Amino acid sequence: MTAEGAAGRRVARILLDTSLPQLDHLFDYAIPGELADEIRAGQRVRVPFRSQNRKSFGTVIEFTEQSDFGGELAQIAEIVSPLPTLTPEVWRLARAVADRAAGSAGDILRLAIPTRQVRVEKQHLAGTAPDPGEHDTPFEAEEADTELAGLLTGGARLAIDASHGPVRLGTGEWVGGWSLQLARAALAVHAEGRSAIVVLPDYRDLDQLRDALASLGHAGVVRLDARQSKGERYAAFLRALDPEPRIIIGNRSAVYAPAHALGAILIWDDGDPVLAEPLAPYVHARDAALVRAGQSGAGLLFAAHSRSAEVQRLVEIGYVQAQRHPPRRTRVVHADASMTPDAFAGRVPEFAARIIRQESRRGPVLVQVATPGYAPVAVCASCGDAARCRACAGPIGFRSAGVAACRWCGEPARPWQCGTCDGTVLTERGMGSQRTVEQFERQFSDARVLLSDGEHPRERVDARPALVVATRGAEPIAAGGYRAVVLLDAERLLGIESLRAAEDCLRWWENAAALAAPDGQCVMASGGGPTVQAFVTGRTEEWRSAELHDRHALRYPPAVRVASVTGGAAEVERALASIRDLGAQDPAVPGIDVLGPVPARGPSGYEQVPGIVRLIVRFDYGLGAEIARRLRGVLVADAAGSSARTRGRPPGRARPEALRLRFDDRGVFDG
Incomplete structure (x- = not known):
C-alpha cells in the first residue's frame, strides 16, 4: 500500500469491513470513470458484495492495472469520505500483527481507526477545528532528555526502571516522577522533527503525562482516550493523521495511531494487564509496538517501576538494552x-x-x-465451604455488613442453602x-x-x-x-x-x-x-532473572509463546492435526509441545461446557509464524464450512463449537 491515487489504473484492491475470517483478504473492484480522479488509497468506500443490491463498507488498500479474477469485476459504488484515514504504515502494521496472532487485519483496523464523525471531519477539512497546540511555548534544552531522544530516534530499544517519588510541576500539580521523565523524552523526540507515541494503561496515567507535558509548554498533545466521546476521539485521530510531527498519548490502541515521521514509541508499565487487548485477535500493546518499531525503524522505550517478564526476556537476549544507572527507591x-x-x-x-x-x-x-x-468471600457458618451463587455458580461475597450477593451476577444470596451441609447461615471471610x-x-x-x-x-x-x-x-x-x-x-x-x-x-x-x-x-x-x-x-x-530462568525450565511464557485452541472436539482435532503435521515433516523440529485437549471450562471457571474442549500449544518464538499460519488455515476452513452450512438460516449466536484461537494469553495458565 502506498499513499497514491489511481493514476489511470482501473482496479482497486479493497479490504472489506467484516469479522468473517474467510473474507480477510483483498477483493478486486473496478473503478468507475466518475471516481477515477477522486479515489485514493486509504479511503473508505462502499462496494457491492455478493449482489448489486447488497453493499459493504471497505478500505482501498492499493491499485493495480488488471485483476487475476476471471469474471467481470463489480464497480465501487461510492467514496464514503474523501479523507484517506488508513496510512500505508498502519496498514503494514495491522497486517503483520494480525498474521502474528492468526487474526484478521480488519479487527486491528477497528481498533486503529475510530468511527467516522461527519461533522468533525468537515471541520477538520475546512481548517476550522480547534488546535490545542497553537499556543505551545518553546521549551528549554534542559527540559528535554536529549541524550535519551538521540538514542531513540536512532532506533535504539531501551528499558528503564523509573525512580520512585512524586514531583511538583511548575503548574502546581503533583505527578509521578516517571511522567516527567517520559514527557522530557517525548519532547526531545518532537524537537528533532519526529513524532512520539506514548502508550499508558489508564486515564489517570494519561492525566499525569498530559499535565507534565503542559508544564513544559506543550499543550498540543494528541490524546486518544477510551473515555473520550466519539467526536473527541475522531477529532484527535484526525490531528494525528496530519502530516506534521505530533506527541500522541493514549491507551493500548494508541499504538496503532497514524504518526508522521515516527521517531519513538514509549510504553509505561507494560506489565499492567490493561494493556492486553480484550478483543480479537488479542494483541498486547507491547507486541504491537515491537512490530511497529521493527517495521519503521523507530526507537522503543519500556519504562516501569517493575520490569515485566517479557521485557526482562528481551533484555537478557540482547534485543533491548537496560539502563545502567539504578533509580532512586523508597x-x-x-x-x-x-x-x-x-x-x-x-x-x-x-x-x-x-x-x-x-x-x-x-x-x-x-x-x-x-x-x-466489604468481605470478598462468604462461607457457610456450619461447614466453612465457600458459598456459590445459585444462579451462575459464581462466588458470593459481602457488599456490606450482613448483605451478601454474587460477585459475578449480583444476585442477592437470600435465601441461601449450602450444597454440602444444607446450612443456611453465611459468615464473612477476609x-x-x-x-x-x-x-x-x-x-x-x-x-x-x-x-x-x-x-x-x-x-x-x-x-x-x-x-x-x-x-x-x-x-x-x-x-x-x-x-x-x-x-x-x-x-x-x-x-x-x-x-x-x-x-x-x-x-x-x-x-x-x-x-x-x-x-x-x-x-x-x-x-x-x-x-x-x-x-x-x-x-x-x-x-x-531467576523467575525467567524458572519459566525457561518449565516452558512457561514468556520463555515460550502459547496459543490456546477452543471449540468442538472435531474442530480442535483438525487444528491439532495441523500442528502434528509440522512435527511429522521434520521430527528434529524443536520447541513445540501440546497440552490437551481437555474439557473446556465455562465463564465461571468451574463447570465444563459439554462438547467443548481446549488445547494449549507451547512453541519457540521462531516457530510462531508457521504455527499461526497453520492454525489460521484451520480456522478459515472451519468458518467457511460453517457459513456454507448455515446460509439461508436466521441469524443467531455463534456456534459454541466454532473454533477460537488466542495467542499469548497472559491468563492461559491461571486457575
Missing part, C-alpha cells in the same frame, strides 16, 4: 524485623499500626489492600477495602480515613493528615507524597492462582512504594519468601 522495611518475640502480628502488626498512627498525624498515609468491597475502612475508623479514631477503589476512585489527595485505604492499582497521588506506604495482605496476593502472581505482586508493591515522599518509607506488613525478600531488599533484578 526505603522499604518489613514489620517482622521490628516485632518482639511475643508480639501478636495479625493483619496489621503493631509496628505497622504504630507507623500508621504516627505518620497519619503528619500527612497522608497510604494503606494498600488486596480486594475491594477483609475488603470497605471493611478495612470501618476497622481503621475504630482503630485510628483520630485519623481522617479515605477510600479509593474501583467503585470509589480518587485521582489525588491533598497534603493534609489522612489515612488512605486503596486497592491495588487504585492508589491516588498525594501532594508531596505519602508519609508512609503500608502494604497489607501479601499472603493473599501471592496466593492468587496465576502464573504471574509473584510478578504482579512485585509490580503492585513497587508502584505503591513509588508514591511515598522522598523522606517517606514503605512498610511490608506481613509475608515472606523470595518475592517479598526481593522487594524489601531491593534486589529485584536478581529476582526477575
